[in-house]
Amino acid sequence: MVVQGVNIRKKHQRSYTVGGQTVPGRIIEFEAPIHISNVMLVCPQCNRPVRVGIRREEGRRIRICKRCGNEIG
Ligand SMILES: [Zn+2]
Incomplete structure (x- = not known):
């Protein structure tokens, strides 16, 4: 992309x-x-760019902040 x-x-x-x-x-x-993995997302909770992880829940992919574990959009 x-x-x-x-x-x-x-x-x-x-x-x-x-x-x-x-x-x-x-x-x-x-x-x-x-690559999407090189794009830093700003976590609203940490208020800084963080690495994101993917959590699978009921077949959905949820992006989470690897720092605080918060769900990101
Ligand atoms: Zn965070």
């Missing part, structure tokens, strides 16, 4: 020649996919 604005990468492309025409070098900006 891609989280917007989180993982902007810049790629420098050098100029190259194709068919006698020179294509100037440029900087390409793109959003790289970031």
